[in-house]
Amino acid sequence: METQVIELGYALDTFYFLIAGAFVMWMAAGFTMLEAGLVRSKSTVEILTKNIALFSIACVMYMVVGYNIMYSDGISSLIPGLSFFIGGDNSAADVVASGGDIYYSNMADFFFQVVFVATAMSIVSGVVAERMKLWAFLAFTVVLTGLIYPIQGYWSWGGGILSDLGYSDYAGSGIVHFTGAVAALAGVLLLGPRKGKFGPNGQVNALPGANLPLATLGTFILWLGWFGFNGGSELKVSDVGSANAVAQVFTNTNLAAAGGVIAAMITSRLAFGKVDLTMVLNGALAGLVAITADPASPSALLATLIGAIGGVIVVFSILGFEKIKIDDPVGALSVHGVAGIWGVLAVLLSNDEATLGGQLAGLALIGGFVFVASLVIWLILKAVMGLRISEEDEQEGVDSVECGMEAYPEFTNK
Template sequence: MDANQIDYALNTFYLLICGALVMWMAAGFAMLEAGLVRSKNTVEILLKNVSAYAIACVMYFFVGYQIMYGGGTESGIIPSFGFGIGAENAPDGGADYSKMADFFFQVVFVATATSIISGAVAERMKLWAFFLFCLVMTSIIYPVQGYWHWGGGFLNQMGFSDFAGSGIVHLAGAAAALSAVLLLGPRSGKYGKDGRISAMPGANLPLATLGIFILWLGWFGFNGGSQLKISTFDDANIVALVFVNTNLAAAGGLIAALLTSRTLFGKGDLTMVLNGALAGLVAITAAPHTPTPSVALLVGSVAGVLVIFAILELEKNKIDDPVGAISAHGIAGIWGLLAVPLSTPGASFKVQLIGIVVIFAWVFITSSAVWMVLKMVMGLRVSQEEEFEGLDISECGLEAYPEFTSN
């Protein structure tokens, strides 16, 4: 093997391993959400997560990948439409890694975006309405805005910067989730007539904590793999910096959320602390490759504070998000994108803001349209009786904890 083939093989292997780590994040989201919902909805949330992953893989294979990376008009607004993955690359053709490896790495990102939605709509959405939305999200909505930046579209031409997806993945998922939650309304009993907010604690906090640890681990592939190569001296050093920055941002987000929780509530709220770590990871994802470790720690810490106030503000406005997904992925994603110019030469706050507005507007508007069509055709929400009984029984016919009484 010559040097080019060795580099090609090394980069391909690295991309595949990082993709596998990101795929493992699907398990993290499943565990986190299963731990934060009530026991009577556990089976349904697990079924949503594992099925959404499979739907994302199939739809992105058939349609999404070609939309996102198949080119488009000169304006960079309208992408090309095609099917399948396309021809394989070869080391003598100038490619740095296999196109199949690139597809695998990209498809697990799509699945991550759908996982964000499942937690926000938990405990009251019809299972098949969610699945049908996932078909559209992973085949059209996500790939179009992905093309605008990562596929060389107009956001990329403007100089918008989003290294691993604070906007393309996380803000997009949060926007789709918010559009659904606004149409769904809150869970029954969440808000009293007097404005009182009723706590609906999750059934398994050890499981939720395990979910965050899995996500934390998977994020090294999420951010580290986004360098796409590791075969050169410079690439290897950047990857090492990305790993350190990702880890510090998560730690900073967790500690900041812990201190904020102690200040606001007088106690360390585990659910807030877990979301603090997640927010730190989301925020640093926009630019984990350029800041110093100290700046990465700061970016994650700010996200850990913001996520708590965002969760409280959404609750106050009767936007019921059982797992805090909209805050952790949306608000932290916005902050991460705005923080890019702090460490990235040439990055513009104005362009970053334009990118945020474009991504949010596209995903929110198109998602709202799809949700409204689904609402008219089949309805989005289960009946009040089914919600009271729990979606495990009404949608799945199984109980996650049959030896215990549902709460």
């Protein structure tokens, strides 16, 4: 009877892990719809192409090399040669012999982790939208998902230096979201703003997205997927304690997003005199990013407040990036970068085991390594193949230049 209970727990936790991973995979659709809605119509096909391509590349690169780096011995595991992930899994005897300490299939762990990698790369996609060469972006995807993300991930989740320093990041406000934003920042500094975004006298010109209903749908899809993102990071659900923890994580994740929406809505009304939908959508995402570093410890009220502070921060952060002439079409630097920093620090509000030194060390090491490594790769790509399309091609639109088709042909006057 005990053997059956252990095997049933293993099966339940594995199934939960896989479903959570599927929810996170669905976030790829959310990022795609959000970005497609916030770029101009002439850039829609290319953004759709980038998102499905980056997800596919991330899956293959993490299988070939990334997973081995992140959950083996870090980069040193590659010295003998590439070690492909082939899914050596647990036997029933091993599971029973562990007394239930083996929770889930190794293959399920790979599946859950690989969709996180794709999430980090999706952040980059929106920041560099509308003016980067498609193949330069895809080349960077290979490096970020295969090397940069797994190396810094190993430091925290693989048993490396940040885990020794006490850095606490439950589901990846820093490891996933901050990483994606910093990699994007390194690229966009070299890329420059879209043509017409900033005027000669320093004024900021609006370049409205083509489809706000699509952007709103993308936000709701991301909100839903985040339950898998944070909830799956509990790793198991087959005992009372874990089940209660998962329920707490789901509740706090939802309330943080709601707090972010309300706070961003009020802030935009006070700042602009009207409610800005794009700020509201980013408020939801900022709240989700902020709670991701620790959705298990806070009370429901504190989780709402953490999300609300993220919602306020994101509005002023977006305005701040525009003032220093950094063009981010979807606000991802603010949502995932600045709100990600806030999320890592907010852990200190409810987790007694976390320390300020550990959290700051995590941000410094992750941010410093990812920025420098990404900048080097972006510079190499710029020298070898160029990062930016020509002004003429940008005026025409990346859709026709890179993909040879339009997303809304019926509405185009030719």
